[in-house]
Amino acid sequence: MSLLELTDVTRSVRLPDDRVLHILRGITLSVDAGEHISVVGRSGTGKSTLLNILGLLDEPTSGDYLLEGTSVARLSSRRRAWLRGDDFGFVFQQFNLLPGRTALENVAAPLMYAHGKPFWRRFRLAASMLDRVGLGDRLDEMPDKLSGGEQQRVAIARALVRSPRVILADEPTGALDVDTGGDVMSLLDEIASQTGAALIAITHDLAVAARAQRHYRLAEGVLVPITLNAPGRITEWVGDVPTDRPDDAVAPAVL
Known part of the structure; x- marks a missing residue:
């Protein structure tokens, strides 16, 4: 049984002029515990909407979302909120x-809503997680410092402090330089x-996406499997499609 499973999921919104905007069109995806998958696509293709549905922040217009075999649509809002806080860890581009x-x-902070020992040990658990991400000596620093x-790394520690079963990363390296972004993804992979x-990374960065075990492209609301970075080749964007070229080619990547 898959940990997460979407079947024919759509998401649409009605615009002020009464037109219907179709954001996701028939998404089918299954993710097992321990898997790392990536979803690439241009801005505005529905990547964040997909992540919000996976993380129980939004609901599909149609289709079904199973969490360990249970339809999310059958869960109460209170149960969904509990699962969102306990089983999902969110890593955002802007840290928040x-x-x-x-x-x-x-x-x-996330442990303020825990019960029993996790609540009473929240600062000890937080300190341990910060040490794990290499910030054990920066516990008392303010974010602007x-x-x-x-x-x-603080955002990652916050996302992981409750030991979630699903890590959802929305452009986790978008605000970072290449070297720091690589370190962050290595840390997420390791943990x-x-x-x-399960680690699901939504990104427009093909280098980040290539780290995953399975790769998908989201374009015009349609999710399709792709293969990134075959040996001896470099993956780049050509229009809305990631494609491979020989690593000794001189043509620049189309970004």
Whole structure:
């Protein structure tokens, strides 16, 4: 049984002029525990909408979403909220750290809604997770005193402090330089592998996407499997399609 399974999922919204905008068109996707998959696509193709549905932040217009065999549509809003907080960890491009709160307080924040030992040990758990992402000596720093890479590490620690079974990363390296972005993805891969969590990365960066075990392209609301970075080749965008070229070719990538 897959951990997550979407079948013919659509998402549409009605515009003020009464036209219907179709954002997702018949998405079918299954993800097992421990898998790392990536979804690439241009801005405005529905990547974030797909992530919001996977993370129980939004509901599909039609189709079915199964979480360990249970239809999400049958769950109460309270149950969905509990699952969202307990089983899903979100890593966003813009970090979304709480200003005026230390790194430790930011990471401990999700545990304010926990029960029992996790609640009472929230600062110890937060400190341990910050140490795990290499910030054990920056616990009392405010976000504005941290570099972009350090802020993203705090965001990752916050997403993982409750040991989620699914890590959803929305353009996790979009605000970072190439080297820092590579370090962040290596960290996410490492922690997901150690904990057995599924990692789903939504990105326009083909280098980030190529790290996954399975790759998909989302264009005009349609999700299709693709293959990235075959040995000896470089993947680049040509129009709306990622394509391979020999690694010794001189043609520049189309971005």
